[in-house]
Amino acid sequence: MAAQSKTLRVDDIVSTTSLDVRVLAGGSGLARDVLWAHSCEMKNPDQWLGPHELLMTVGLCVPAAPADQVAFLRRLDEAGLAGLMIGDHEETAPPISDEMLREANLRGFPVLLAGAQTPYAVVARHVAAANTSSQTLQVLKLSKLYHLAANANEDAEGLVHDLVALLGIGIRVEDPITGLPILAADLSRAHVDLINRDYPLRGAHAATLIISEHPGEELDSFLLVHVMKVLEVTIEHILNAADRRAEIAARVMLSLLNGAQPPEFDELLAPHSVSTGFQIAAFAVADGDRVARAVALRELPIVVGAGRTSNLALIPIDLVPEIRKLIEGSNVRFGASSVFTDLHDVRIAAEEAAKVLAAAQHSDRAWTEFEGTTISVLARSNREAAEIITGVLGPLAETASGANRLRETLFAYLRNDRRWNDTANELGIHRQTLSYRLNRIEAETGSTVTKSSDLSAFWIAYQAWEAMRG
Incomplete structure (x- = not known):
């Protein structure tokens, strides 16, 4: 059965919270019907509005003198208007006199004050809708x-x-x-x-x-x-668009890890340039979909995709604060590489970030930065990594079995922080055999395993070897 029409009353407008309207005077007339609401700033609005119509004004049509305000209100009431709504605008509305408010109370003629942010068009639509x-x-x-x-x-x-x-x-x-x-x-x-x-x-x-x-x-x-x-x-x-963006980003990440720069890279990263500098952030594979969707939804110029042991995000350095803010409270943990500018270093940076993430797995920090020698010192490209390996390791960089054995001994010695027992146990050899191999390493490379400068060079060569192998 069709609903019956119900005429709106002044008190219905006042009680509609979203309209932000309150009564200044004439409260006894709130039961007056309102068939229409009209905005008018003409000098004599009673000539333009008729019975049961609500006059809405910013105050330009309201006279300034108290006596004139009383006469103004009297004409409105005698014309049968439902009431007067004045906007809360000091720059256009004159002060409403006590005389005018007393006249409104005597006549039961509602004088309403609308909030400064109340659009009169909304009030008019509300009245029209309510009377349908x-x-x-x-x-x-x-x-x-x-x-x-x-x-x-x-x-x-x-x-x-x-x-x-x-x-x-x-x-x-x-x-x-x-x-x-x-x-x-x-x-x-x-x-x-x-x-x-x-x-x-x-x-x-x-x-x-x-x-x-x-x-x-x-x-x-x-x-x-x-x-x-x-x-x-x-x-x-x-979300379809976000998923497509995430799929493109995953393909771009795979290409970057393989040493290529696909054409979609510039589209994803615009307006950032390579010279800006980047960081790789590693995070758990289980969080891959969540991070990829978040980045794609925000259309951030960040490349998210799978790495060898973790998921990765390639982030322009000026966007690092934004991505850190985005993950606040998400329980996602990130390990971040040092800053690099050559995209050929993406794979090296990914390995570095993965190691930072692994080292911080028991930390309660959401974001852990790499602390140590930067990639620009380790190797700015695969070519430089190869040069470091050859220059530091010499014959140990070769593929012969003897070179392999000495190189792995050196790397185990470095991994175990020069602890003889731990190194011998990892390699399954006697301490005397370890001593013999370390002497051979010094003889082959011309460097010692005791001097800090030589150990630093060995460590950098070891990191470069791991990055090249990855």
């Missing part, structure tokens, strides 16, 4: 809703703001993988406690819709169903 049958109003809003959706032109942010303005609700859609908002727009005048309601969106991508409403002004379930459908389609487009 509820079913007709639903159809009109539904028509407008789909009109907005059809004309959004892929502007999802603009669409959600238009929906908030049309429906008088706050909208927030969250991604369940990252917990990040995909779309969000708040009510412009949320000066009271709002009621939040959650609804699952069940499109191609799961998401959670959170609606904020003024108490007593909840969105009708008929409209809610259609809002959810419109948002499901919109969210599907956004």
Whole structure:
């Protein structure tokens, strides 16, 4: 059965929290019917408005002198107007005199004060809507809703703001993988406690819709169903685009690790240039989807993809603070490499970041920086890494079995921080055999295993060897 029309009254406007309207005087007339609300700044608005119409003004039509204000109000009442609404704008409205307020109280003629941020167009639409049958109003809003959706032109942010303005609700859609908002727009005048309601969106991508409403002004379930459908389609487009971006980034990362720079790299990283400098951040494989989705949703110029032992993110150094802020409270742990500028060092930086992550696995810090010799000192490219290996290790860099045995002995000695017993145990040899091999290493390389400078060179060569092998 169709709902019956109900004429709006002045007290209905005052009690609508979102309109931010309060009574200055004439409270005994709040039961007056309001058939229309009209903005007018003409000198004699009573000539332009008729019975049961609400005059809305910023104060330009209100006289300044108290006696003239009383006469002004008397004419409005005698013309049968429902009331007077004055905007809270000191620059346009004259001070309202006590004489005018007393006259309003005597006549029971409502004088209302609208908040400075209350649009009169919203008040007018509210009056018009309230004086239409509820079913007709639903159809009109539904028509407008789909009109907005059809004309959004892929502007999802603009669409959600238009929906908030049309429906008088706050909208927030969250991604369940990252917990990040995909779309969000708040009510412009949320000066009271709002009621939040959650609804699952069940499109191609799961998401959670959170609606904020003024108490007593909840969105009708008929409209809610259609809002959810419109948002499901919109969210599907956004998340499909984010997934495509994440897939491209994964391919780019794989290419970089293999020493190539694919054409998509510049598109993903724009406007950053190689000379800016980068860091590689390693994180757990289990967190791969979450980090990749977060970066893609924000369209950050960061390349995320799988590495050999962990997932990796190639980050321009000026975006490091932003990515660190993004992961706050996410329980994702990152190990970050030193800064580099040559993209040929991506693989070396990835190994470095993975080692930092492994070393910090028991730390409660979300972000751990590399501390030590930077990649620019270790090797700025594979070519320099090879030069370091040959220059420091000499014959030990060769592939002959004897060279392999001495090189692995040296590396085990370095890994075990020069502890003889640990090194011998790792290699499964006697201490005397270890002593013999260390003497051979010194003879072959011309360096000693006791001097700090020689040990530093050995360590750098060891790191370069590991990076080249990775």
